Amino acid sequence: MLSAQTNKRIGQAMCDYSMLDDGDHVLVAVSGGIDSLVLLWLLQYWQKKAPVSYELHAVHIDMDIWSPEMAEPSPLLSLAQQMRLIGLELHVEKSLPLAGELRSCFSCSKLRRKQLFDLASRFKCNKIAFGHHRDDLLETLFLNMFYSGNISTMVPRQDLFEGRLAVIRPLAYIEKQEVVKIAEDVGLCAVGNFCPLAGDTRREEIQNMLESIYARIPGAKASLFASMKNVREGYML
Numbered sequence: 001m002l003s004a005q006t007n008k009r010i011g012q013a014m015c016d017y018s019m020l021d022d023g024d025h026v027l028v029a030v031s032g033g034i035d036s037l038v039l040l041w042l043l044q045y046w047q048k049k050a051p052v053s054y055e056l057h058a059v060h061i062d063m064d065i066w067s068p069e070m071a072e073p074s075p076l077l078s079l080a081q082q083m084r085l086i087g088l089e090l091h092v093e094k095s096l097p098l099a100g101e102l103r104s105c106f107s108c109s110k111l112r113r114k115q116l117f118d119l120a121s122r123f124k125c126n127k128i129a130f131g132h133h134r135d136d137l138l139e140t141l142f143l144n145m146f147y148s149g150n151i152s153t154m155v156p157r158q159d160l161f162e163g164r165l166a167v168i169r170p171l172a173y174i175e176k177q178e179v180v181k182i183a184e185d186v187g188l189c190a191v192g193n194f195c196p197l198a199g200d201t202r203r204e205e206i207q208n209m210l211e212s213i214y215a216r217i218p219g220a221k222a223s224l225f226a227s228m229k230n231v232r233e234g235y236m237l
């Protein structure tokens, strides 16, 4: 189900950033997208063979976008089906209202992040796992350079609140296509995304740009990824 190479890369990321420790309680943020479903399956799969013992708490924030008039089934029903396949319970929490703010990807994800942090504290979790992978990290690097004028990305591990909580991204070293392959092998399916704002056009633009670079320059993706670990500060402005 997990190729040796993919397994090795996930293990390397876990090890490089000490992602899991004995006694950890990990809140796994499950959107219903394929990345976080694979993440949850994977953390459960690793639980059986990891040298450390940890607990998983799968949590979904219901963004309350679906309505019965929509042609497709409720995402919560589809999500319940995926959870049966994984064999874990899912805690579903209604999203907090966006107080006076216009709905945008930025405002929704900021609020969701805060809500997940609060839930981690409520469930006594010391880690939160997100489903971001290597392609997400690379795209964010370019998004930040092109639109915010800084060189940064999402890190595989980020310690917050004086170390009381750590955000971890166990898929940080594997590519989207490896995530999709795991999903196919396990039989996981992404749940429909009904957000009218779905499809981040800036991110899509960067994705297209990177895809065309990867197609033209062999090894460019690996090299770009390696460069994030090899910043020569003395040669920056």
Ligand SMILES: Nc1ncnc2c1ncn2[C@@H]1O[C@H](COP(=O)(O)OP(=O)(O)OP(=O)(O)O)[C@@H](O)[C@H]1O
Binding pocket: 028, 029, 030, 031, 032, 033, 034, 035, 036, 037, 059, 060, 061, 062, 063, 112, 129, 130, 131, 132, 193
């Ligand atoms: N509604 C949600 N409830 C819980 N966690 C979420 C939710 N939306 C996003 N997340 C978390 O944030 C991560 C990144 O969010 P993003 O919006 O990029 O996800 P996505 O592309 O919709 O789904 P996925 O990353 O699971 O394929 C997800 O992998 C997941 O861990």
